[in-house]
Amino acid sequence: MRKIALENIDMLFSAISDKMSLFLPVDQNDGKAAYTKWEEGKKWSCALNTVKSPKDFFFPQTEDMMEFKVDGKNIEVIDTRKASEDFVVFGVRACDVRAFDILDRVFLTDPCDSYYATKREHGIIVSLACTRPSETCFCTAFGIDPSNPKADVSAWKTEKELYMQSNTEKGEKLLKVLADVTDEADEEKVNEQKEQISSIMKRLPLAGLDTSEFGGGKTDEFFHSPAWDELSETCLGCGTCTFVCPTCQCYDIKDFNTGKGIIRYRCWDSCMYSEFTRMAHGNNRNSQKERFRQRFMHKLVYYPENNEGIFGCVGCGRCLSRCPISMNIVKVMKALGGKENE
Amino acid sequence: MQKITTEQLIEKAAELMNEGKVASVLGWEKGEFGYDVTPGIFGSVDELKAKFVYGDFSAANLSKYLVKKTEMVQGQALVFLKTERKILIFLKPCDSYSFNQLLTEHRFDREKVYAVGVQCDGMVDIEKVKKIAGDGLLSVDTSGNDVVVKTLYNGDMKIAKADVLAERCVNCKSKKHVAYDELLGETGEVIDSNRFDEVERIEKMTPDERFAFWQNELSKCIRCNACRDACPACTCEKCVFDNPKSGVENKSPANSFEEKLFHIIRAYHVAGRCTDCGECSRVCPQNIPLHLLNRKFIKDINEFYGDYQAGAEVGSRAPLVDYTVNDVEPGEVFDRGDENA
Amino acid sequence: MQMKEYKPLIVAFCCNWCSYAGADLAGNNRLNYPAEVKIIRVPCSCRVNPMFILRAFQRGADGVIICGCHPGDCHYTSGNYYTRRRMATLFSMLDYLGIEKERTRVEWVSAAEGAKFAATMNDFVKTVASLGENKRLEDLRCKR
Numbered sequence: 158m159r160k161i162a163l164e165n166i167d168m169l170f171s172a173i174s175d176k177m178s179l180f181l182p183v184d185q186n187d188g189k190a191a192y193t194k195w196e197e198g199k200k201w202s203c204a205l206n207t208v209k210s211p212k213d214f215f216f217p218q219t220e221d222m223m224e225f226k227v228d229g230k231n232i233e234v235i236d237t238r239k240a241s242e243d244f245v246v247f248g249v250r251a252c253d254v255r256a257f258d259i260l261d262r263v264f265l266t267d268p269c270d271s272y273y274a275t276k277r278e279h280g281i282i283v284s285l286a287c288t289r290p291s292e293t294c295f296c297t298a299f300g301i302d303p304s305n306p307k308a309d310v311s312a313w314k315t316e317k318e319l320y321m322q323s324n325t326e327k328g329e330k331l332l333k334v335l336a337d338v339t340d341e342a343d344e345e346k347v348n349e350q351k352e353q354i355s356s357i358m359k360r361l362p363l364a365g366l367d368t369s370e371f372g373g374g375k376t377d378e379f380f381h382s383p384a385w386d387e388l389s390e391t392c393l394g395c396g397t398c399t400f401v402c403p404t405c406q407c408y409d410i411k412d413f414n415t416g417k418g419i420i421r422y423r424c425w426d427s428c429m430y431s432e433f434t435r436m437a438h439g440n441n442r443n444s445q446k447e448r449f450r451q452r453f454m455h456k457l458v459y460y461p462e463n464n465e466g467i468f469g470c471v472g473c474g475r476c477l478s479r480c481p482i483s484m485n486i487v488k489v490m491k492a493l494g495g496k497e498n499e
Numbered sequence: 500m501q502k503i504t505t506e507q508l509i510e511k512a513a514e515l516m517n518e519g520k521v522a523s524v525l526g527w528e529k530g531e532f533g534y535d536v537t538p539g540i541f542g543s544v545d546e547l548k549a550k551f552v553y554g555d556f557s558a559a560n561l562s563k564y565l566v567k568k569t570e571m572v573q574g575q576a577l578v579f580l581k582t583e584r585k586i587l588i589f590l591k592p593c594d595s596y597s598f599n600q601l602l603t604e605h606r607f608d609r610e611k612v613y614a615v616g617v618q619c620d621g622m623v624d625i626e627k628v629k630k631i632a633g634d635g636l637l638s639v640d641t642s643g644n645d646v647v648v649k650t651l652y653n654g655d656m657k658i659a660k661a662d663v664l665a666e667r668c669v670n671c672k673s674k675k676h677v678a679y680d681e682l683l684g685e686t687g688e689v690i691d692s693n694r695f696d697e698v699e700r701i702e703k704m705t706p707d708e709r710f711a712f713w714q715n716e717l718s719k720c721i722r723c724n725a726c727r728d729a730c731p732a733c734t735c736e737k738c739v740f741d742n743p744k745s746g747v748e749n750k751s752p753a754n755s756f757e758e759k760l761f762h763i764i765r766a767y768h769v770a771g772r773c774t775d776c777g778e779c780s781r782v783c784p785q786n787i788p789l790h791l792l793n794r795k796f797i798k799d800i801n802e803f804y805g806d807y808q809a810g811a812e813v814g815s816r817a818p819l820v821d822y823t824v825n826d827v828e829p830g831e832v833f834d835r836g837d838e839n840a
Numbered sequence: 841m842q843m844k845e846y847k848p849l850i851v852a853f854c855c856n857w858c859s860y861a862g863a864d865l866a867g868n869n870r871l872n873y874p875a876e877v878k879i880i881r882v883p884c885s886c887r888v889n890p891m892f893i894l895r896a897f898q899r900g901a902d903g904v905i906i907c908g909c910h911p912g913d914c915h916y917t918s919g920n921y922y923t924r925r926r927m928a929t930l931f932s933m934l935d936y937l938g939i940e941k942e943r944t945r946v947e948w949v950s951a952a953e954g955a956k957f958a959a960t961m962n963d964f965v966k967t968v969a970s971l972g973e974n975k976r977l978e979d980l981r982c983k984r
Contacts, residue, residue, distance in 0.1 A: 186715070187786040188630060205634050208784060209721065218721065219751040224984075289652055291634040292532055360651065362532065362637060391538040391564060393728035397784045400721045409750055415982045416899055424751030427723075432741050432748070481725045481782030482559060483535035702936065710938025710976055739891075747891065756979040760894050763933060767890050770929055792933070799932050804925070819929065822921035824911065829927040829946040833935060 158322045159332055160342035166319060168338045170195050173245050176334055177281075180214065181247040182207050192246070201248065205291050206473065210403030211246050211253050212260060215276045218400075218425050222272065222410065225419040238272065241279040245331065248285045251306035252296040252473040256403035257282065259471070262464050263406050272423075281327050284308035287354060293474030295363035295487065301471060304354035313347045320347050363487060366472075370494055373462030379454065384492045389449035391482055396427030398476040398485070399452070404469050407433070428452050453489045500641040500660075503618050503684040505553045508589060511615060511683060512551070513544045515587055521613050522584035525564055527557040533639040534625040538564065553589070555623040555641045558665065560778050561588055562597040563731040565607040585611050591619040592687070593667070595678045596774035596810030597731035602678070603813050604772070606734050616676035618684025621660070621668035626786070628663045632656050667777030667790065670694035677811055689808075694775070695798050697791055717758040719785040722751055726779035726789050732769040732809075739764070762792060770796035771817040774810040803827050848902035848968040850877045852961070853892065855885045857915040858950045859907030865954030873961035884908070885946075886919035890930050893944065897977035903943045903968035907957070910948040920948070939976045942967050 161169050173179045174195055182202040183193040190204035192211055224235040257277075264273035284306035287294070296303055305311065309328035313320040320342055323329040332339070358364060371379075399405045409426040412419050426433055428451050434441060442448045460469030470486055477485045508526070515521045528539030529552045536556045541547045568586055590598055595616060601607055623646060628639065635651030646663055648656045672694055674687025701709055724740070727733045739745045740761065752758045766773075766789070775797055779789040800807055800818045804826065807818050854860040860881050866873060882888055885908025893904045906927060908920040927946045935941040945964055949957045 185719070189786060191719075219753045289634055292636050292651070357651065361635075387540075390540050393725065395723050395725040395728040395782075397721075397723040397725045397782075400723045401784055411749070413753070413981060415984060417982075417984070420981055420984075422753065424749075424753065426750055430724075430741070430750070432743065432750075435743070477531075477535065479784040481729050483530050483537045485535075487531060488537070706935070706938045706940065708938070709936065713937045747895075754980060756898055756977060759937065759977065760891075760898070763894065763937070764891060767930060767933065792936075795933060795936050796929060799929050803928060819925055820922070822918065822925055824921070826921065826924050827928060829924060829931050829944075832928045832932050833941055 158320055158342045158344055158347070159335065159339035160318045160320045161335075161339045162318055163314070164317075165338070166201065167197075169319070169335060170201075170247075171197065172335055172338050173247075173331070177242060178244040179247060180211075180244065195247075205287065205289060205294075206250055206253070206475070208475070208479070209401060210256065210473070210475065211249050212256060212403050212406075214244070214246055214280055215257070215273055216260060216264070216406065216408075216425075219422055220272060220424075221420055221422045223421050225421070227418060238275070241275045243279045243281065245281045245283060247283045248312075249282050249306070249308060250285060250287055250473070251301050251303045252294075252471040253403045254282065254284045254306050254308045255296075255299070255301050255471045256473070257308075259404045259460070259464075259467065259469060260406055262467070281310070281331050282308040283310040283312055283321070283328075283331070286311070286313045286350065288314065288350065290354075290357060290361060291474060292362050293477040294358075294361060294472060295366045295474065296472035297358055297364065298366040298368050299468050299470060299472050302355075303358065304351040313350055315346050315350055318342075318346070322347075363472075366487060366490065368457075368468060368490070371457040371461070371468070371490070372466055373458065375458050376454070376462075379458060379493055380450070382493055385446055385450045388484065388489055388492055389446040392429070392445050392449050392484060393481055394429050394431065394445050394448065395481060396425075396429055397479050397481060399427035399429055400425060401475040401479050403473055403475070404456070404471060428455070453486060456486060457490070500643055501554055501557075501618070501620050503553065505551060507683060508553045508615075508617065509547050509551050511681075512541070512547055512587055515613065516544055516547075519584060521587040523586050524551075525561050525568065525586060525588040526551050527553060527559065527561075527589075532636060534623075534628070534636070540564075540568070553617065555621075555646070555660070556625065556639075557591075558622040558781060560591075560594045560597055560729075560731055560776050562590070562594050562601055563729075563734065564588075565598075565601065565612060566734050569608040569611045585613040587613045587615060589615050589617050590676065590679060591617055592674050592676050593619075593672070593774070593776045595676045596673070596808070597776050598678045598810070599813050600732060600772060600774050600810035601734070603810070603815065603817075604734070614679045614681075616679030616682040616684075616686060618686070619674070621671065622665045623660060623663050624665040624781075627665075628658065631658055631663065665777070666780065667775075670696075672775055672808075678813075695794060697788075698794050698798050701791065701795075713759075714755065716787050717762055718755060719787055720752050720758045720762070721785060722749075722758075722761065723784060725782045725784065726787075727765055729778045729782040730765075730769060730773075731776060731778065732772045732774070733765075762789070766792035766796060769793065771800055771807070771819040772809050773797065774808070799832070803832060846969065846972065847874075847876050848965060848971075848973075849900055850874075850903045850905065850961070850965055850968060851896040851901040852877050852879045853882050853885065853888045853904070853906045854879050854949075855908040855915075855920075856881055856883050858909035858913065858948075859885075859957065861951035862907070862949040862953050862957040865951065866958040867954075869954050871954055871958035873958040874965045876965055877961050884914065884916055884919035885923040886916075886926070888923065888927075890926070893930070894977065897943075897974055898979040899982055900974075900978075902971070902974040903945075903964060905945045905947060905960070905964050907947050907949045907960075910950055913950065934977075937976075940971050942971055943974060 179195040182190040190202035226233040264270040287303040456469035524541040637649040646658045673689040676686040914920045
């Protein structure tokens with residue numbers, strides 16, 4: 158385990174950014190944190206988390222896939238993929254780290270998505286243990302330990318120091334690069350913090366959220382539940398929940414006519430939209446209720462069914478704080494019958 | 500705190516339900532943490548008693564739901580036809596403007612609605628509370644002129660409500676209910692607010708500064724469409740941005756042009772019809788001050804064509820579908836703007 | 841590398857009844873106006889949706905001008921009155937967003953005003969040329 162004093166944290170950042178791009182949460186002018194490329198003078202945010210999740214680094218909101226140039230009867234297909242360079246995403250919380258695992262299971266299984274895979278290969282993730290989880294946090298419900306995040310390098314921020322522990326080959330390499338600016342450390346402080354965090358987690362209002370009622374094979378049980386009508390009744394059908402979600406992975410592939418050729422790009426799509434997966438026969442899900450149900454069934458039933466029981470939600474709480482009508486997965490789980498452990 | 504309490508509203512709704520006047524109630528539903536109130540439709544008195552809430556976080560403007568809820572083809576409407584029973588809606592003053600505007604545009608059936616105006620003493624912006632109290636709110640309550648917060652990390656706190664009032668309430672344009680069948684509490688007056696101050700501040704910047712300001716704000720957009728979907732004036736059955744045949748349907752803010760296109764067209768499409776209810780800014784997950792676009796149109800329209808408040812009366816003609824022969828020329832408006840600067 | 845002289849691309853929406861005929865007259869009278877002006881004929885100036893203007897900028901226009909009948913002379917009685925209100929508010933908004941106000945203009949040109957048409961276009965092209973390329977409402981994808 159390595160450590161560095163927080164007052165010297167900029168030394169750490171500049172040591173990383175000398176070698177590769179470094180992205181970390183920085184407070185924006187509205188006081189909200191967003192991942193920003195680090196350069197001299199940028200201050201690492203103390204916020205619990207960013208509004209947008211870090212899935213953007215591997216699965217960007219929009220991404221060019223290829224270009225076509227048309228000249229008479231010839232169509233030239235241009236591969237726009239660029240060789241990706243190594244980069245570091247710093248300060249990713251445990252929930253978002255788990256989200257990468259969920260995305261990997263979608264994009265890296267056969268047929269492997271090469272756009273995603275290249276970026277994943279080159280990205281080094283430095284996670285950060287949570288010290289002050291919020292009332293909207295419920296990652297523990299999905300078996301995530303916020304005091305012990307995974308990823309290439311795990312980090313803990315104590316009052317005066319930052320501790321780092323590598324978990325993978327990539328992480329080890331990064332810590333080697335940083336050997337000059339960091340010191341060897343023992344685990345005492347980190348263990349102390351871990352205990353502290355787990356006692357806080359128990360006091361959170363959503364600590365008792367129970368997921369045992371959900372999982373693979375429960376489609377019949379929940380699909381026709383009368384609760385969906387009431388839950389979805391006031392849903393606006395916007396895409397906020399989907400776009401702030403670290404695990405939502407649906408996308409659309411579209412063509413943009415530039416006047417001189419075509420750019421084929423992919424962009425995030427939302428199952429909440431009326432245009433989602435529209436085909437020649439129309440839309441498979443015509444009502445907002447069906448679309449609403451799809452999103453939550455996917456997270457709580459369909460995804461675990463195909464992925465050894467792993468849920469498609471990580472409990473980051475983004476949809477809880479950002480939904481325009483404050484409807485969210487916790488309310489859905491409770492309404493569908495997920496009881497709270499007392 | 501609101502002068503009108505949850506209990507008073509439940510009592511009123513229960514009374515109307517028991518009399519058989521209304522079949523369902525459009526209101527606000529309690530959440531998990533006290534501040535995450537959801538718009539809800541209540542079908543029984545028991546449901547009302549269990550879930551209904553009216554307080555400093557009942558910010559959502561419910562008027563738009565009437566479009567869907569009074570539609571003839573829906574199953575629910577058949578019930579109305581048979582029983583003649585109505586849907587009850589609670590209207591805060593700013594909601595009542597949206598209500599009128601929707602009526603002006605014939606977007607819902609007034610016959611099927613029973614509107615109860617509710618006195619509003621301003622809504623609290625939870626973001627502002629969190630800025631002061633920090634993360635980990637265990638409970639949020641209001642008493643008198645204070646917001647009482649229990650937090651995990653900063654202990655208990657008392658914050659003056661005035662400090663955490665939502666922007667649109669700080670610059671409240673009117674406490675007057677412009678539409679209701681019945682009123683709970685008092686109705687106020689139209690207020691001579693400072694709502695255009697921020698617009699003026701931006702107008703006084705140089706074009707470069709203005710461009711930088713908006714570029715920074717709009718680049719945060721994630722195109723979730725929440726501003727459009729929450730807007731009571733945005734009720735097109737098929738939005739041009741959802742229509743694959745329109746040529747501008749784009750699910751993503753692919754670049755800065757598309758961000759601007761979306762926000763200019765969104766604001767322009769409601770220009771003259773926007774009641775300035777502020778829902779767009781309230782729901783924006785990225786905190787983009789979208790109301791400043793709408794207010795610019797309102798301010799311009801007031802200056803060019805005379806004061807106009809959308810929704811103030813049913814049936815008024817929106818300024819952009821009207822004209823006089825002596826209107827200002829497009830080239831002259833900038834000179835006028837400079838005079839005012 | 842040889843520097844190419846910068847020539848702005850101008851889109852002119854011209855109403856069928858007055859301004860388009862005005863352009864015709866300018867041509868018949870051999871009056872010069874720059875070839876960078878691309879005319880799009882519309883049935884009435886009020887056919888111009890704000891989206892048309894933004895899309896013109898997206899596709900590479902450096903300036904957009906809308907020409908219609910003089911107020912009171914609209915072939916459809918009142919079309920250009922609506923244009924006047926719409927464009928006044930739209931242009932004011934573009935200015936508010938920091939987009940150069942000189943890039944947009946509305947001009948009333950009748951069928952008899954061939955000279956005015958040519959003069960207007962010459963002046964507008966000159967104004968836009970002095971501003972340079974449209975950077976603030978450009979779509980980089982269209983410039984690849």
